[in-house]
Structure formats: structure tokens, C-alpha cells
Amino acid sequence: MVTPQEIRRLERLAAEMRLQIVRMMGPGKAHHFGGSLSAADLVTALYFYKMRFDPANPSWPDRDRFLMSKGHSVPAQYAALAMLGVLPLEELATLKQLGSRLQGHPAMHYTPGLEGCTGSLGQGLSYANGLALAARLQGRSYRVYCLLGDGELHEGQVWEAAMTAPQHRLTNLTAIVDQNGLKAMDAVAAAKDLEPLDERFAAFGWAVRRIDGHNMAEICAALDWATSQSERPAAILARTVKGKGVSFIENQVAYHNVALTEAQHAAAIAELTARLQEVTGCQSA
């Protein structure tokens, strides 16, 4: 059971992460705001609550691994790595600039703390299976977490990987679906409806739990549930809001990958700053 104080600490960190995400993206340049913001609470819980990870030694062989399979949301991971001190906070502003270590999509050979290369959707879960199988072969106890988008589940390879993990009883693997309901152009269900997604994962042999992906207590409980599985890999289906935290972006498919105006960016920063003050105040009260 996670204490209320711990939940409030994590909520404050999530609020800070959202602020870092929107700050690093800045105005005037197209960025994937929606998916990074929808994933922020999940990424916060992984790095600041769940994962065994030493920021001073991000390549420690026994670290838990996090793979951002929905690679366009990597700014959330960059923010986490910077908040942990793996990257300098001021480096976040170099996102996607020529010469930056922070590529538009995850590149393990550019950025310390990244575990693989993604960006073409649908490939990450297979890769995460490889990381989890390697732990078994090498007698290591680390765990692997893979974050997928719900639109990404349209890719057939995800279901190849979804068959592989239970086949090999990869109980050291947790798949998390950031189920914000939107893909780049439209609702996910407008092209290929995923539901009943819990039954689909269960039919493939996974232990499945649905949660509110913005409720920190539910997220932490689900992660603890996932790592208590002894027979099957765990899938956490996290219902989220695309663009969560910036009201005019929330649930707007048009904000999948856009440039904010100066005024919009300032409004977003103001809203996220107010939220951070709110949760910080709550903590000190």
C-alpha cells in the first residue's frame, strides 16, 4: 500500500514533468504534445516509484528497463531522465535540434538512459521481450516495462509479441497501454476498434488490469500487482486523456503533433504551473 504522502510526492513530480515537457517543446515548433502528456503519470510512477534505477549509473546491468515503444512520446522520458539528473535539465531545450542528444524519437546510442530505438510503431514489445529473455539467459533479476500507445496496437507485430511473452512465461515483463483513444488523425476506434482490449490480451495469455492512467494510487497499485504475477506477463490498460493537463489540448486530435503559438504556449505553461503549485501546496499543507 502506497502512502498518501507518497502519492502526493508522485503527483507533484508528474505535474513537474508535464511542465518540463511543454517547456522543452516551446512555441513555434511542431511537437507531439498529446501523447507525451497522456503518458506523464505512468512514466512518473515508473521512474520515481517502481523501477530499480540508479541515476548515477544508468547503464548498471541490473537496472530495470523502460522502453518507450510509442516513441513519439519520448519527451516524457527525457523529462524523467532530466529530473533524475541523468541529463542536465537545461539540455531539454535542445530537443530535436541539430546536434542534440535528444532526438525526435528514441535513439539509445544518442541518449543515456534509453534502452532501445523506436519511432516506427509496433516494434517495442518484441524488443522488450528480448530484454526480458536476456535477463533469464543471463541470470539477472531486472524487470522490463514497455509503454505502448493504443493506436500502436493496430500494428500486427504487437500481437506477434503478445503471443511470444506468455509463451515464454515472461513474468519479468509488464506491458502498459497508454489508452488515450486517439491516434494521429482520428479516434483509434474509427479505423480498427481495439475493444474489448482486456479480453483480447487475456485471450493471448496475459494477466490484465484496467486502470485510470491519471490516478497515481491506481497506477502504483497496478504496477505492484504486475510484478506479483508468477505465471503470466502483465498488461496494464491505462485509460488516459490525450494532452492531459492542458485544457485546450485535452482530447483534441488536432494536437497530436502541432506547433503552439506564443500565446497558446504561455497559456499551457500557466495552467501547468498552477497545477504544480496546487499539488505542491497540498503537500506542504
Added chain:
Amino acid sequence: MPERVETRVAYGEALLALGRARQDVVVLDADLYRSTRTVLFAEAFPERFLDLGIAEQDMVSTAAGLAASGLIPYCNSFAMFITARCYDQTRIQIAYPGLPVKLVGSSAGLTQGPDGASHQSLEDISLMRGLPNMAVVVPADDVETHQATFAIAGWPGPVYLRLGRYPTPRLFDESYRFEVGRMVRMRDGGDLVLFACGHMVAKALEAAELLARDGLQARVVNVSTIKPLDAEPVRREAAGVQRAFTVEEHSIIGGLGSAVCEVLAEEARVPVTRLGVRDQFGESGLADELLAKHGLQPEGIRSSVLRALG
């Protein structure tokens, strides 16, 4: 008559020996292990063998994760599928970060034979050569295949190893030492040079004997590493001849012929004729029939040389 062995068969035995020598080698297959001959490794080292089923994309992405963890994965399927079916996965997850995954394409080229165009890889070298960081190795016989199977384990990046199911004569003795990136002159001659790879090295050597009767001395070079391909040895082997020829069981677009032309166009003034499949798909037939149809039997190579030299 020298012994004839399929390079895929030599690979299966080499992989078994490699498994004994190196604990970090893991082998993945996509439901073709008796054909790719990884079955020998699978029986000896079941804990280091994974059959991912008929799922090549899942296989190579899983291999990338294993390689990122310090293992040396050998991924196996038919050449067409291990290159084309999972090209995007190989590009982003393996070639881009330079992970040491070894992609092994079996039953490559026209000599795959009766299964027809779907299974005859004539573009695989082109696909793999275009990827940054990817090395491309096409051994000519069983001895070189054995050597290459071991050598690529120590190569720091990804490798595409192209193998065939066509019995081919032994060209090297056991003292031969393959090195990634080193071409080997197999026959001396001052009138023309035949650059060949894979099964076509033996065919080129036979063609050279026919040409000798025509009064032409052909130099024959085994380009078993198509990438990386240093300019200097290509230029040196093409020096002093009337014309260079490339011979490959592959499209003349993007493979050995293209690689040699790129060097010679930039670095030398030697005309080049590319022998191979002329921008077509394959079709069902026997291996020898198909090679003959595309001018890749010794007599066909001889005819093309005589035509080009006028």
C-alpha cells in the same frame, strides 16, 4: 571432382561449433530450423535457441533486445524474408544503433529454385547494403562459410550473411582465414577481371577456364564481403585489364555489380559489365535451369565476356 556442399549446410555445422565456443551466442529462427540447419544448434543448446514461429518481425526485434543486453543473436530465415519482411525493424532497431545482430539469409538467389519468385531473393543484398552500419557477407564455399560464421560473431556491428542451398565445390583449403572486408584473388589473369560472390565464384572460375581456351586470361576475385568494400583493393584488382565484370546471383541493381561500379566510376577508368538478373523477378525452375536462363552458368558468363570484349 571436388566435394560439393551447400553453404547453408556448412553454416549449420559451423553454428553448432560456434555455440560450443561462445556462450554469448543465441540463435533465433522463424519455423525453418530444419531448412536453415539451425536445428543442430537447437538440439545441442535448447536454452539458447528460440523458435519465434512464423513471425520474422517479432524475431528480429526480439534479437535486437537480446543484443542490447550483451548477447550475440543469429537470426535465421530464408534470405527474402530475413531481409524484406522485417526491413523496418532491422533498420531502426538494429542498424541504427549498430547492435551486433547477425541476420542469416538461407536459400538465397535463383538457386532457391522451384518455389519461384516469392522465395527467390534477388534484391536482398541491395536492401541490406543500403543500411548504414550493416555489413554484407556472401561466402563462396563451405570452408569460407565456416570461417565467416565464426568471424561475424566478433564483428562489432550487424551483419547480413547470405547463404545458398546449391551444392557448390570447395574452393579453399582448411588453412584459409576469412576476414570481414577482405577480398581474395582466386585466379590470375591480365585480360579481364571477374568479380564474383557466393556460388558465382565457382562458376566464374569455370568460365575463366573456358575463356583461356579462347585466348583470354581472366583474373577471378572472390568478393565475399560486399560491405564494407574498400576502394583500394577493387581498384587494384581492376588495374591493367580491358574490362571488369561482376557476376552475382542477384539483381544487377544494388548488389555486387553496383558496389564495384560505384568504386570504379569514382576511382578508376575501367569499363564494367554487370552479369546477374536484369531487373526481373525469378520464377519456378531447377537451379541450374534458372542460372542458365540468366546467363550465369560458365558458358553464359563466357558468352557475355566475349560479347563485351568484341
